[in-house]
Amino acid sequence: MKTIIILLLIIFTANITKSQNNYVRSNEKIIYKFKTKKNKILVIAGDTANKYIVYRYGTKNNIELEYPKDYSKSWDKFKYSYYMRGGVNNGRELVYLYFINGNYKYVTYSEYYSEDGSTYCGIKLVNTKTNKIIDIEGDSKTIEGSLSDLTDNEKINMTNDISF
Numbered sequence: 001m002k003t004i005i006i007l008l009l010i011i012f013t014a015n016i017t018k019s020q021n022n023y024v025r026s027n028e029k030i031i032y033k034f035k036t037k038k039n040k041i042l043v044i045a046g047d048t049a050n051k052y053i054v055y056r057y058g059t060k061n062n063i064e065l066e067y068p069k070d071y072s073k074s075w076d077k078f079k080y081s082y083y084m085r086g087g088v089n090n091g092r093e094l095v096y097l098y099f100i101n102g103n104y105k106y107v108t109y110s111e112y113y114s115e116d117g118s119t120y121c122g123i124k125l126v127n128t129k130t131n132k133i134i135d136i137e138g139d140s141k142t143i144e145g146s147l148s149d150l151t152d153n154e155k156i157n158m159t160n161d162i163s164f
Contacts, residue, residue: 022063023041023043023045023056023063024043024045025045027047027048027049028045028046028047028048028054029045029046029048030043030044030045030144030145031044031045031046031053031145031146031147031149031150032044032097032108032110032143032144032145032146032147033142033143033144033145034121034138034139034140034142034143034144035138035139035142036122036123036136036137036138036139037137037138037139038136039059039060040057040058040059040064040136041056041057041058041059041060042055042056042057042108042123042138043055043056043057044056044097044108044145044147047071050153050155051071052071052072052074052075053074053075053078053155053156054066054067054068054071054074055067055078055099055106055108057123065101067099067101067106068099075155075156075157076157077099078097078098078099078156078157079097079098079099079157079158079159079161080095080096080097080098080147080150080151080156080157080158080159081094081095081096081158081159081160081161082094082095082096082148082150082151082158083095087114089114089115090114090115091113091114091115092111092112092113092114093110093111093112093148094109094110094111095109095110095111095146095147095148095150096108096109096110096147096161097147097150100128103127103128103129104125104126104127104128105124105125105126105128106123106124106125107123107124107125107126108121108122108123108147109121109122109123109124109147110143110146110147110148119140119143120137120138120140121137121138121139121140121143122135122136122137122138123135123136123138124136
């Protein structure tokens with residue numbers, strides 16, 4: 001009986017670990033990660049050799065969207081913008097990473113405002129036909145990594161577009 005209980009605990013623990021780790025594979029590192037206010041997970045990961053970048057979003061147990069499916073030219077599918085204005089009273093750092101999939105632009109954002117020390121993160125889904133925006137707010141207390149780390153990556157497609 002003890003053996004069965006121990007085996008069940010091992011299997012249960014392995015399944016929990018597997019479901020939590022399926023967002024980042026063994027050859028990847030987290031670039032940016034957070035939970036949304038509705039407890040979904042967003043992970044932007046990159047291959048440790050800088051060969052690809054990937055976006056994964058979903059629940060703890062289910063990746064609902066992985067983009068792109070083919071990693072071979074993944075860097076070409078993402079656009080990145082970075083804006084920083086110094087200053088204590090009105091300083092800010094606005095960082096956006098986006099891609100287009102079907103009729104939607106998926107904009108991952110990280111925003112910091114020095115005036116009140118606030119940080120915002122989330123995903124904006126922009127319907128490219130209607131320009132309707134859905135803002136999926138993130139919980140800034142759960143952020144891991146930093147989108148601004150992509151600034152010095154020679155593979156990322158830089159843009160000046162910060163109008164999301």
